[in-house]
Amino acid sequence: MRNFYLYVIVFISGAAVLAVEILGTRILGPFYGVSLFLWSALITVTLAALSLGYAVGGRWADKSATLSRLCFLVAGAGVWLLLIPWIKQPLLSLTESLGLRFAVLASAFIFFAPPLTLLGMVSPYAIKLKTASLNVVGRTAGNLYAISTMASVISALLTGFFLIPNFGVSRLTLAIGALLLITAVIGLIADKKSKLAALGIVIILFLSAAVVWVLPSNDADPDKGLLAVEQSPYAEIRVLDTNNRRHLLIDGGTHTIVDPSTWRSHFSYVIVMDLTKAFFEKPGELLLVGLGGGSVVKNFANDGWKVDAVEIDPVVIKVAREHFGLEASEGNIFEMDGRHYLLRNEKNYEIIAMDAFGSSSIPFHLVTEEAFALIASRLKPDGVLAINIEALGWHHILVRSLAATLNKSFSQVLALPAHPSSERIGNLIILASNRELELSLVEGDITDMNYVSSPAYHQNLAWQNRFAPDLRDAPVLTDDLNPVDIWAEATNLAARRDLHRYFAESGLSW
Structure with missing residues (x-):
């Protein structure tokens, strides 16, 4: 049972890595725009975080690898992802003054480096727990990395082609965080030697419920003028009524402004x-x-x-x-x-x-x-x-x-x-x-x-x-x-600053 569950943890963690990387474009894109810099920053942070996770995870695993500790790593990544929709607006506002390139890089690091580093630690931990002898260490490592990579492949396809357009960014981010937490809880229960299992379950479930309860809604709110929020295969689309005008926002940028009574531009x-x-x-x-x-x-x-x-x-x-x-x-x-x-x-x-x-x-x-x-x-x-x-x-x-x-x-x-x-x-x-x-x-x-x-x-x-x-x-x-x-x-940076000031009062443009 324990060996099988190691495969489950590795699969879910590998899937979460690619899903988080793709979600990054929809979390940061409406504020900074989806550009070459955004993709470069996300890929840089992902690879750096995973590399750090591999190195640190391998060293920690050699010292004392247990299933319960592996589960707490997964739980930590889940908790961080649950916090992202809640802390997104204040942190993005905080980094805006850094200029486009550094702001995008800093934001990507703050949001995604912690959970991705923890998820990077999973594979070396699992290899240590799964390896029974040196004669099979190569096969064990190969199997686990193959499972993790295949999970990433499946996740990349599902996230981009199906999940984001149909479930939305905030819900999907919460779902991934919750899935990682549930995976960790089941692992703690399975590890009967873990004295911290009961306490861990209570704390994790409490944090999850608290974060979900206070999470700001990112859905349409016609009473406030936000007529639509939709995730397409290409961008986040918003329709916002403010200042007696109707705005079409694509990834936070204004593409249409009309008088809604006459459709005059x-x-x-x-x-x-x-x-x-x-x-x-x-x-x-x-x-x-x-x-x-x-x-x-x-x-x-x-x-x-x-x-x-x-x-x-x-x-x-x-x-x-x-x-x-x-x-x-x-x-x-x-x-x-x-x-x-x-x-x-x-x-x-x-x-x-x-x-x-x-x-x-x-x-x-x-x-x-x-x-x-x-x-x-x-x-x-x-x-x-x-x-x-x-x-x-x-x-x-x-x-x-x-x-x-x-x-x-x-x-x-x-x-x-x-x-x-x-x-x-x-x-x-x-x-x-x-x-x-x-x-x-x-x-x-x-x-x-x-x-x-x-x-x-x-x-x-x-x-x-x-x-x-x-x-x-x-x-x-x-x-x-x-x-x-x-x-x-430079144009994007100037435009975004103007847009953030223009929509500051409504706070509904991203």
């Missing part, structure tokens, strides 16, 4: 994106890559354009329809990756609009020389490509490098700022085409008190401030070399 870049219609005498066909809440789809459909929209996340599509008034008649929605759609479909469009880039997440495969060449082949001869990006200033390296890359496939490249400050964070619409990009806009009535909030104001401001980005020393992005994650770091 409060994002100036959406208004500036509308300028592309003026290049054509009559409505044509638009391909939108990145749906968000559907503001761009609505604006074009209302003016008679035929719209195809590509969105990789099924939950974003669902939320756009349920909470942002997106109607089936307004456009054809395709659930797939944007580049994959362009490869599979040879349809040509007057306008291709790319709105799939957040401050922390720029899908690198959509902004390369190869991707832009593909897009150019899907535009009509007088077609226009419009890209919405967020950058820390008009002349940020990201803006200049995107322009240099676009220039490989398009003769005309212009940047239209959607905000008046050339040095601060904000959105820009980058236009690219093989036609002349010239417009004659009608000035609005500047004596009108509402003029500064009108579409005409934003469009005129953007067009008057248009510029051709400086291409000197700007690298061309390719599928092979694309450092957009590095360049987006």
Whole structure:
């Protein structure tokens, strides 16, 4: 019985390791954004913690290895995981001042190093307990590590493909902590020699009940304005009503802001994106890559354009329809990756609009020389490509490098700022085409008190401030070399700080 239960402990511990690592992206992502830095920090902490656990666990096992001590290691990891949803908000706020890279690394270390170190100690402990003689130590170690690794494989698939999208992050974190505690309790009961078993059971169960009882809820709360919280295969999705506006948050970043009574967008870049219609005498066909809440789809459909929209996340599509008034008649929605759609479909469009880039997440495969060449082949001869990006200033390296890359496939490249400050964070619409990009806009009535909030104001401001980005020393992005994650770091940090201040009063954005 004891030998069999060692296999059970090793299996469950191995499964917990990978589940915790994957959960880390959903615990930290809504606050800092899911970026290359976040994944690097999580992998670094996981490997470092496991290495420490292997080393310390092996030494402790040589001194005095017992099943009850092994169970208390597992219980310790379980208790820590039960605490994570409860201590998440204060600790993330505490580390924010460290800057993006160090904040992400510090947060990952605080949250995950303790439980992963304890779980790393399990395998050497189990090997010591299971080994009957030196003649079978190799086989014993191999079997236990094989069981642990297979459990990690199964856990990785279940966590990413099924558990997070269907059960949510907080519930799953609690479930893993509880499973580790239950595993430890059964082991203590099985180890009849353990005098601490009864006391351990009482303490563990008390701590578990107390933590679950006081845990802050992470579910939707319509009375407070939090209309939806959903975990998709790609991100955490929230719909939040505050300041008389409805917000679509994807991993904590704002992707749509509308008036819920009219569905009018409060994002100036959406208004500036509308300028592309003026290049054509009559409505044509638009391909939108990145749906968000559907503001761009609505604006074009209302003016008679035929719209195809590509969105990789099924939950974003669902939320756009349920909470942002997106109607089936307004456009054809395709659930797939944007580049994959362009490869599979040879349809040509007057306008291709790319709105799939957040401050922390720029899908690198959509902004390369190869991707832009593909897009150019899907535009009509007088077609226009419009890209919405967020950058820390008009002349940020990201803006200049995107322009240099676009220039490989398009003769005309212009940047239209959607905000008046050339040095601060904000959105820009980058236009690219093989036609002349010239417009004659009608000035609005500047004596009108509402003029500064009108579409005409934003469009005129953007067009008057248009510029051709400086291409000197700007690298061309390719599928092979694309450092957009590095360049987006400062933008992401500035955007997150602004968002945390904006949503501070509600406290419901992450």
